[in-house]
Amino acid sequence: MPTQDMLLTWEQLSEIAQKHTSARRVRRPGKSPSTAPIPSSLHKLPPDTDPLVLLYRDSHSWCPFCERVWFALEEKEIPFATEFIDLRNKPQWYTDLVPMGLVPTAKIEGEVVYESKSILFALEAKFGETLLPKDAAEKEVARQWIEADETNGFREIAYKFLLGDPTDTNKLALQQMELETKLDELEQMLGKYPGAYFLSTFSLVDIMYSPHLDRIAVNLPVYRDYAIQGNPRFPNLNAWFEALRQRPAYHRVRSDAVTNNLLLHRIFGVEPMGNPAPLDPDDSEAIEYRAEAAERLSDNREAAIADILKNSGVQALATLDDLSAVTEAIEWHLRLLAQYLIHKNEIRLPWGRIGGRDQTNPTVAAVGAIALTYIRNRICAPRDMSAGAATAFRAATDEVLPLLY
Numbered sequence: 001m002p003t004q005d006m007l008l009t010w011e012q013l014s015e016i017a018q019k020h021t022s023a024r025r026v027r028r029p030g031k032s033p034s035t036a037p038i039p040s041s042l043h044k045l046p047p048d049t050d051p052l053v054l055l056y057r058d059s060h061s062w063c064p065f066c067e068r069v070w071f072a073l074e075e076k077e078i079p080f081a082t083e084f085i086d087l088r089n090k091p092q093w094y095t096d097l098v099p100m101g102l103v104p105t106a107k108i109e110g111e112v113v114y115e116s117k118s119i120l121f122a123l124e125a126k127f128g129e130t131l132l133p134k135d136a137a138e139k140e141v142a143r144q145w146i147e148a149d150e151t152n153g154f155r156e157i158a159y160k161f162l163l164g165d166p167t168d169t170n171k172l173a174l175q176q177m178e179l180e181t182k183l184d185e186l187e188q189m190l191g192k193y194p195g196a197y198f199l200s201t202f203s204l205v206d207i208m209y210s211p212h213l214d215r216i217a218v219n220l221p222v223y224r225d226y227a228i229q230g231n232p233r234f235p236n237l238n239a240w241f242e243a244l245r246q247r248p249a250y251h252r253v254r255s256d257a258v259t260n261n262l263l264l265h266r267i268f269g270v271e272p273m274g275n276p277a278p279l280d281p282d283d284s285e286a287i288e289y290r291a292e293a294a295e296r297l298s299d300n301r302e303a304a305i306a307d308i309l310k311n312s313g314v315q316a317l318a319t320l321d322d323l324s325a326v327t328e329a330i331e332w333h334l335r336l337l338a339q340y341l342i343h344k345n346e347i348r349l350p351w352g353r354i355g356g357r358d359q360t361n362p363t364v365a366a367v368g369a370i371a372l373t374y375i376r377n378r379i380c381a382p383r384d385m386s387a388g389a390a391t392a393f394r395a396a397t398d399e400v401l402p403l404l405y
């Protein structure tokens with residue numbers, strides 16, 4: 001029977017988790033987001049030196065345009081600092097700094113640059129053209145295709161279809177055809193050069209397209225019952241998605257399918273037509289992602305517990321003015337989840353035996369079930385952890401939950 005003693009302490013869990021993953025974040029107590037990723041090249045900076053690049057981005061890390069810049073910074077291995085902007089309550093100094101008040105903006109050696117495309121080109125100009133082809137003719141194609149991403153209407157057409165009126169089936173069918181025409185164009189572009197990327201090597205063109213194509217590809221099956229991934233009509237696009245997955249920088253900056261699916265509903269109120277795709281087993285089984293998820297949970301547990309207490313509805317199970325038993329039950333179940341993440345096969349799940357302090361009180365399991373269900377969908381990648389870790393986290397939650405009762 002799982003008892004208090006059976007579970008490791010947070011300190012033990014954190015120590016074991018950190019052995020299996022190098023992923024770390026900095027804590028930002030009392031701020032949003034409560035943690036921030038550490039750029040992979042920050043260690044290259046001499047001590048007490050400020051990075052040459054400061055990226056202003058959205059505090060929820062949802063913005064696809066910010067993702068482009070982050071992706072390029074990681075690919076180019078540029079150490080950078082991040083300033084998070086709350087888009088619902090932008091500070092005056094930010095709107096004074098940036099005429100349109102949009103993110104991303106970058107300060108590159110003190111020079112303010114806004115618009116993701118301009119930032120990408122500025123990074124190429126200052127830090128070497130590693131993401132543009134060397135061949136002059138191919139570089140010209142790169143410039144045209146980067147421009148085309150902004151002007152060819154692909155994004156607008158895809159979102160018109162995604163956000164279209166589900167009751168107007170004729171219009172939806174037309175919108176689908178329009179999108180397919182655009183996807184066919186991308187298919188042809190991807191076929192022009194050898195290899196899976198748009199040009200003969202990975203480039204800014206891939207970076208321009210990836211955040212939007214990613215979001216569109218995982219949302220279409222759920223919200224419009226339409227698939228790009230796995231669709232034989234788009235072999236080049238499918239090879240391109242696969243090639244992106246081979247890039248470590250991509251895994252640092254991408255969001256996971258669940259985050260994207262939930263966001264479309266939360267932000268735009270779109271109703272799903274189908275269920276989310278199964279969680280990717282490559283991510284959910286990988287020990288480095290499981291360990292990262294456990295490390296995040298250990299490190300950020302105070303913020304997680306406070307959030308669960310405040311927003312999950314679990315307080316209804318507390319006796320008047322006494323949150324301590326509920327807090328303890330939440331904490332116990334989060335530790336159970338963390339331990340399951342790192343010791344999947346060695347930990348015995350409750351199998352209906354009630355965990356926590358009071359092993360005869362079913363309310364403890366109810367609190368655990370609410371806490372885990374809430375936190376499973378609450379985490380957002382890459383705001384809280386990498387997409388791979390978020391997938392491992394959600395998969396472990398799904399496995400633990402049914403065994404609480």
Ligand SMILES: N[C@@H](CCC(=O)N[C@@H](CS)C(=O)NCC(=O)O)C(=O)O
Binds near residue numbers: 116117
């Ligand atoms: N064309 C811009 C678009 C940037 C953009 O639309 N950013 C959104 C977030 S995804 C934003 O800042 N929204 C805040 C607002 O509209 O006030 C770029 O490429 O950087």
